[in-house]
Amino acid sequence: MITEIGKYFxxxxxxxxxxxxxxxxxxxxxxxxxxxxxxxxxxxxxxxxFMGAVTTVQTAFxxxxxxxxDYVISxxxxxxxxxxxxxxxxxxxxxxxxxxxxxxxxGTMRITEQIDALEVMGINSISYLVLPKIIASLMMYPxxxxxxxxxxxxxxxxxxxxxxxxxxxxxxxxxxxSYNEFTVIFALIKSVVFAFLVSSIxxxxxxxxQGGALEVGVSSTQAVTSSVIAVLVADYLLAQLLLSK
Amino acid sequence: MIKIDNITKSFGExxxxxxxxxxxxxxxxxxxxxxxxxxxxxxxxxxxxLVMPDKGEVFYDERxxxxxxxxxxxxxxxxxxxxxxxxxxxxxxxxxxxxMFPLDVLTNMSLEEKMDRVNxxxxxxxxxxxxxxxxSEISGGMKKRVGIARAIVNNPNYxxxxxxxxxxxxxxxxxxxxxxxxxxxxFDITTIVVTHDMNSVMGIGEKIMFIYKGxxxxxxxxxxxxxxxxxxxxxxxxxxxxxxSLRQQQ
Numbered sequence: 001m002i003t004e005i006g007k008y009f010x011x012x013x014x015x016x017x018x019x020x021x022x023x024x025x026x027x028x029x030x031x032x033x034x035x036x037x038x039x040x041x042x043x044x045x046x047x048x049x050f051m052g053a054v055t056t057v058q059t060a061f062x063x064x065x066x067x068x069x070d071y072v073i074s075x076x077x078x079x080x081x082x083x084x085x086x087x088x089x090x091x092x093x094x095x096x097x098x099x100x101x102x103x104x105x106x107g108t109m110r111i112t113e114q115i116d117a118l119e120v121m122g123i124n125s126i127s128y129l130v131l132p133k134i135i136a137s138l139m140m141y142p143x144x145x146x147x148x149x150x151x152x153x154x155x156x157x158x159x160x161x162x163x164x165x166x167x168x169x170x171x172x173x174x175x176x177x178s179y180n181e182f183t184v185i186f187a188l189i190k191s192v193v194f195a196f197l198v199s200s201i202x203x204x205x206x207x208x209x210q211g212g213a214l215e216v217g218v219s220s221t222q223a224v225t226s227s228v229i230a231v232l233v234a235d236y237l238l239a240q241l242l243l244s245k
Numbered sequence: 246m247i248k249i250d251n252i253t254k255s256f257g258e259x260x261x262x263x264x265x266x267x268x269x270x271x272x273x274x275x276x277x278x279x280x281x282x283x284x285x286x287x288x289x290x291x292x293x294x295l296v297m298p299d300k301g302e303v304f305y306d307e308r309x310x311x312x313x314x315x316x317x318x319x320x321x322x323x324x325x326x327x328x329x330x331x332x333x334x335x336x337x338x339x340x341x342x343x344x345m346f347p348l349d350v351l352t353n354m355s356l357e358e359k360m361d362r363v364n365x366x367x368x369x370x371x372x373x374x375x376x377x378x379x380x381s382e383i384s385g386g387m388k389k390r391v392g393i394a395r396a397i398v399n400n401p402n403y404x405x406x407x408x409x410x411x412x413x414x415x416x417x418x419x420x421x422x423x424x425x426x427x428x429x430x431x432f433d434i435t436t437i438v439v440t441h442d443m444n445s446v447m448g449i450g451e452k453i454m455f456i457y458k459g460x461x462x463x464x465x466x467x468x469x470x471x472x473x474x475x476x477x478x479x480x481x482x483x484x485x486x487x488x489x490s491l492r493q494q495q
Binding site for chain 2: 017020108113114119120121122128
């Protein structure tokens with residue numbers, strides 16, 4: 001375990017030395033942004049919309065006292081979505097979709113000697129292949145979290161108002177009352193950390209694939225598992241560091 | 246010229262290369278031959294720096310590779326071209342983009358200059374009309390030829406070919422062999438070919454190194470390989486009936 005963590009940090013160190021020119025990375029980062037960001041928008045929007053809808057219905061179900069005003073439902077939905085569901089649950093989705101794709105892509109390149117071909121050309125393959133993926137993830141994942149937050153609240157609004165659980169006015173009132181902007185900043189900080197963890201761990205697992213097609217699948221699975229564990233640990237540490245009084 | 250000196254490599258307890266030394270000459274194909282599992286590919290990987298040897302040094306025209314710092318190693322590597330066993334073409338790029346790749350990343354040439362160079366190399370390997378094809382759309386032999394075009398596009402001083410004939414029919418194998426030989430002579434580059442194909446050995450084996458159990462057992466040419474007097478080499482060469490009957494006829 002400690003050896004593996006050491007190798008991971010050496011991998012990250014190698015990524016930062018002997019880099020290619022800016023124009024090389026510019027194009028690669030844009031390509032990765034399309035793949036990582038645009039390619040994930042639909043899934044993120046879908047998941048977060050339903051997440052918001054379900055959270056609204058379940059929160060309303062648990063509000064058993066008549067003394068609690070209805071707008072508290074959307075207040076709870078807002079806090080849950082912004083603080084936890086958008087950055088963390090979407091990170092798990094992100095690991096499953098983008099992380100596994102990164103790992104399997106790099107794993108396939110490894111077993112078909114494409115990575116060796118880069119090395120023989122005198123190109124730092126880690127820097128060339130992995131750095132653009134990490135930069136693109138750092139740029140796109142916070143945007144996906146913002147999309148998830150908005151879609152989650154819209155999903156909650158639709159579920160709440162269309163079923164008569166809460167009136168539109170109460171829902172909007174709840175979203176606006178007792179708003180603390182630090183929760184959004186906290187969500188964005190988490191999103192940057194999670195993006196780095198998912199993209200770097202998945203790339204590390206994929207890059208170090210050894211064997212054949214079966215091992216590419218194993219690397220992909222390991223990438224998702226390790227990324228999710230790292231995200232959950234980081235989630236707790238960040239909450240402890242930034243939210244504890 | 247490439248000189249290897251006392252290359253030793255073990256994986257765990259298993260000694261794969263045991264002090265291999267030798268010289269690979271310029272302007273001709275130098276063949277590394279031997280049965281599967283004798284360490285040919287590991288030796289090639291040690292030469293190009295993909296596998297770090299436990300002991301020994303590789304000299305590229307008197308420049309030590311492993312004793313050099315990272316920048317010198319990168320400079321030496323940028324003088325290399327390599328044809329991999331499976332072609333190692335980038336799946337997401339077209340034939341043209343694959344061949345242009347080293348120029349894109351390693352040079353400041355204009356698009357026009359790069360296109361000219363790519364077209365020259367593709368013509369050299371007889372693939373003039375395949376620029377826009379994807380690797381998945383071309384045959385194994387064509388992939389090898391694209392691999393050769395990519396390997397020579399940046400005017401390398403050293404060309405390495407890892408089993409260039411594997412998976413190819415005999416006619417295509419001969420074409421690839423002749424191409425490698427012609428390119429080595431035409432561009433005066435040091436070429437190392439790993440193979441266990443006896444047709445290649447007899448066709449382009451101007452300098453041959455026989456690797457057996459991780460050691461360099463014999464060095465010679467295709468003209469004297471059949472009467473080397475080395476039992477292990479004879480066992481390797483005359484493993485099939487055709488070669489045995491040829492020997493009896495001699």
